[in-house]
Amino acid sequence: MLDAKISVAVIKRLPKYYRYLELIGDKGIIRVSSQELSKITGLTASQIRQDLNHFGAFGQQGYGYNVEELKIELEKIMGVDKPYNVVIIGFGNIGSALLNYSGFKKKGFKVVGIFDNSPEIIGNKANDVVIKDVSELEEVVTREKVDIAILAIPAIPAQEITDKLVACGIKGIWNFAPIDLKLPRNVVLENVHLDGSLLTLTYYMNSLKDYPGVR
Amino acid sequence: MLDAKISVAVIKRLPKYYRYLELIGDKGIIRVSSQELSKITGLTASQIRQDLNHFGAFGQQGYGYNVEELKIELEKIMGVDKPYNVVIIGFGNIGSALLNYSGFKKKGFKVVGIFDNSPEIIGNKANDVVIKDVSELEEVVTREKVDIAILAIPAIPAQEITDKLVACGIKGIWNFAPIDLKLPRNVVLENVHLDGSLLTLTYYMNSLKDYPGVR
DNA sequence: TAGATTGTTAATCGATTAACAATC
DNA sequence: TAGATTGTTAATCGATTAACAATC
Numbered sequence: 001m002l003d004a005k006i007s008v009a010v011i012k013r014l015p016k017y018y019r020y021l022e023l024i025g026d027k028g029i030i031r032v033s034s035q036e037l038s039k040i041t042g043l044t045a046s047q048i049r050q051d052l053n054h055f056g057a058f059g060q061q062g063y064g065y066n067v068e069e070l071k072i073e074l075e076k077i078m079g080v081d082k083p084y085n086v087v088i089i090g091f092g093n094i095g096s097a098l099l100n101y102s103g104f105k106k107k108g109f110k111v112v113g114i115f116d117n118s119p120e121i122i123g124n125k126a127n128d129v130v131i132k133d134v135s136e137l138e139e140v141v142t143r144e145k146v147d148i149a150i151l152a153i154p155a156i157p158a159q160e161i162t163d164k165l166v167a168c169g170i171k172g173i174w175n176f177a178p179i180d181l182k183l184p185r186n187v188v189l190e191n192v193h194l195d196g197s198l199l200t201l202t203y204y205m206n207s208l209k210d211y212p213g214v215r
Numbered sequence: 216m217l218d219a220k221i222s223v224a225v226i227k228r229l230p231k232y233y234r235y236l237e238l239i240g241d242k243g244i245i246r247v248s249s250q251e252l253s254k255i256t257g258l259t260a261s262q263i264r265q266d267l268n269h270f271g272a273f274g275q276q277g278y279g280y281n282v283e284e285l286k287i288e289l290e291k292i293m294g295v296d297k298p299y300n301v302v303i304i305g306f307g308n309i310g311s312a313l314l315n316y317s318g319f320k321k322k323g324f325k326v327v328g329i330f331d332n333s334p335e336i337i338g339n340k341a342n343d344v345v346i347k348d349v350s351e352l353e354e355v356v357t358r359e360k361v362d363i364a365i366l367a368i369p370a371i372p373a374q375e376i377t378d379k380l381v382a383c384g385i386k387g388i389w390n391f392a393p394i395d396l397k398l399p400r401n402v403v404l405e406n407v408h409l410d411g412s413l414l415t416l417t418y419y420m421n422s423l424k425d426y427p428g429v430r
Numbered sequence: 431t432a433g434a435t436t437g438t439t440a441a442t443c444g445a446t447t448a449a450c451a452a453t454c
Numbered sequence: 455t456a457g458a459t460t461g462t463t464a465a466t467c468g469a470t471t472a473a474c475a476a477t478c
Contacts, residue, residue, distance in 0.1 A: 006425045009469070011418050015411035019393060033435060042395070045435095046471050053437060061436040061477045078414045079421035093315045097308035103393075103410045148416065172420045174413065178234060178318075180257070185428055190416035194407065195318045196230035198389065199293045201363065201405035203226050205387045206294035210221045213400055224445070248459065260459095261447050268461060276460040277454045 006054050013051055014078055016041060021071045033064035083108030085146045089161060090153035091116040091131055094176050098150055099127055109148075113140040134161070141168040148172045155179040221269050228266055229293055231256060236286045248279035298323035300361045304376060305368035306331040306346055309391050313365055314342055324363075328355040349376070356383040363387045370394040 020040055024032060038045040052058055052070075055077050059065045075081045086109050088095050098104075099111060114131045116122060124131050132140065140146070149165050151158055151173060158177040165173065172188040175181055178195050204211040235255055239247060249260040256263070267273055267285075270292050274280045290296045301324050303310050313319075314326060329346045331337060339346050347355065355361070364380050366373055366388060373392040380388065387403040390396055393410050419426040 006422075007469070008427060011415055011425070012411065014418065015408065015414040016395075018414070019410070035435080044471065046473090047469095049436065050438085050470080057437065059436050062434045063478065064435065077418065079417035080414060084417070093312035097312040100308045101409065103413060109413075147420070172416050174416055180231075185426070186423060188416060188419040188423070188426055190412055190419075192407070192409065192412050193230065194316065195234070196227065197405055197407050198318060198324075199230040199233070199295060200226055201387050201389055201403060202294035202299070203229065203292065204403040204405075205362070207221075208401060208403070210226070211400070211403055212223060222445070250459080259447065261449090262445095264460065265446080265462085272461065274460050275454060276452070277458045279459065 004054070010051050010054060013043065013047075014074060016043075017048070017051070018071065018074045018078065021067055021074065025067045025071060029067055031064045032067055032070075034059070036064070080107045083110060084148050085110055085112045085144050086148045086150060087111070087113035087115065087137070087141060087144075087146050088150045088152060089115045089134070089137065090151065091118075091121060091126065092152065095150070095152035096126065098152060098176075099129075112144045112146060113137075115140075137161070138164055138168050141165060141170060146170060148174060151175045151177050151181075153177055219269070225266050225269060228258065228262075229289060231258075232263070232266070233286065233289045233293065236282055236289065240282045240286060244282055246279045247282055247285075249274070251279070295322045298325060299363050300325055300327045300359050301363045301365060302326070302328035302330065302352070302356060302359075302361050303365045303367060304330045304349070304352065305366065306333075306336060306341065307367065310365070310367035311341065313367060313391075314344075327359045327361060328352075330355075352376070353379055353383050356380060356385060361385060363389060366390045366392050366396075368392055 017037070020037065021032075024040070034045040034048045037048050041048070049059070056073065058070050058073050086104070088099055088111060091114050095114070095116070099114065104111070111127070111129055114126060114129050115134045115137050116131055117134050121131050122133050141149070147170070149170050149172075151161065153161065155177045158175070158179050159181060162173060162181050162183065166184060166187055170187060172190070173181065173183070175189060175191045176194070178193060181189055183189050232252070235252065236247070239255070249263045252263050253260040264274070271288065273285050273288050301319070303314055303326060306329050310329070310331070314329065319326065326342065326344055329341055329344050330349045330352050331346055332349050336346050337348050356364070361383075362385070364385050364387075366376065368376065370392050373390070373394050374396060377388060377396050377398065381399060381402055385402060387405070388396065388398070390404060390406045391409070393408060396404055398404050
């Protein structure tokens with residue numbers, strides 16, 4: 001089943017599997033069955049096996065899955081077995097939070113550029129990276145072969161900057177601006193729409209009857 | 216159809232509808248059809264009508280929907296027609312980013328407390344709110360009748376703090392810690408798992424064939 | 431070998447899309 | 455009224471769950 005198209009729902013569960021595997025791996029646990037994973041993740045054992053089998057047969061009948069092995073497979077599947085060059089665009093609150101985001105440091109994400117349009121902070125250094133004017137964005141993205149751009153800017157300039165990034169060959173955009181960006185199909189977009197998340201929270205606080213519990 | 220259980224997928228689309236209604240409302244557009252909404256949101260007209268009809272019949276045959284009216288209805292549905300008292304727990308990068316999060320200011324979210332465990336910042340003020348030691352959390356949450364707690368702390372202490380919040384009658388938790396919190400069913404949890412989002416991005420950057428395009 | 435647990439197919443369930451009668 | 459567009463039912467599509475043969 002390595003060829004069929006894999007749905008977003010499956011992909012969104014992979015980081016969860018990975019997180020729990022790290023957790024039990026750190027406890028020194030060597031093997032785990034889909035049933036045990038089911039218990040700790042809250043997903044069904046059937047779904048876990050089904051999900052993993054989209055990518056290969058990583059388990060062994062009568063045994064289960066080797067924790068370290070499966071972790072490494074998931075890293076490969078999720079593409080975090082290799083390094084990425086990253087730029088942060090917009091160095092307000094969110095941008096600076098992301099610079100120090102611990103998720104970056106563990107894995108191979110390297111922030112090679114920070115951009116803003118405020119004269120007050122341009123020229124400053126943050127984590128040894130000089131904050132540059134957005135006008136220098138294209139030069140840096142091209143020269144440093146940047147893979148991922150983080151958009152931590154308001155909605156208004158986001159599409160224009162995105163278009164420039166695309167022209168410079170960016171491969172992925174992690175977008176924190178509250179806007180749906182238009183992109184060619186070969187550039188991957190992942191949105192973090194905080195407004196949507198917060199409104200989902202308030203919805204369920206007022207409509208507990210629909211609340212499905214922790215997802 | 217006002218009574219059937221409404222799925223998460225529907226709820227997650229409401230903020231999107233709301234955002235586009237604000238957008239066209241600001242342009243002075245008075246009425247909009249599901250077909251027009253379809254064009255700008257990228258969802259099908261059928262789905263839009265279906266979604267809205269879970270909550271009531273807001274449109275009018277032959278006319279469409281009144282933009283302002285629908286906006287107000289969505290505000291009621293999503294529960295942002297009323298104020299919320301909020302505390303921020305953990306005043307590192309993410310916590311301070313959220314304090315200034317513009318989504319709060321537009322709506323009725325009021326930050327009534329900020330907590331941290333670092334002696335260096337306890338006692339400081341941020342946006343006129345004094346940063347307090349986490350030991351004072353329960354007192355403030357109880358006294359100020361806090362509705363929502365934002366967890367911007369590491370995974371390790373998150374469950375313990377959550378248990379305290381629950382004991383003080385918190386109604387909702389907006390969780391930025393990379394952990395699946397255990398909660399009674401009457402306390403609503405909304406997770407922002409940045410690690411999951413980032414790994415989804417890298418997955419699709421490496422498996423473009425599965426990339427469904429902007430979602 | 432016997433027991434356990436996977437990989438995978440089939441059955442069920444739920445969500446999306448299509449169609450159209452109702453009605454403004 | 456005629457045209458447009460909703461609200462809603464029925465059809466389709468896809469994802470989850472159940473079941474079990476394969477096999478370690």
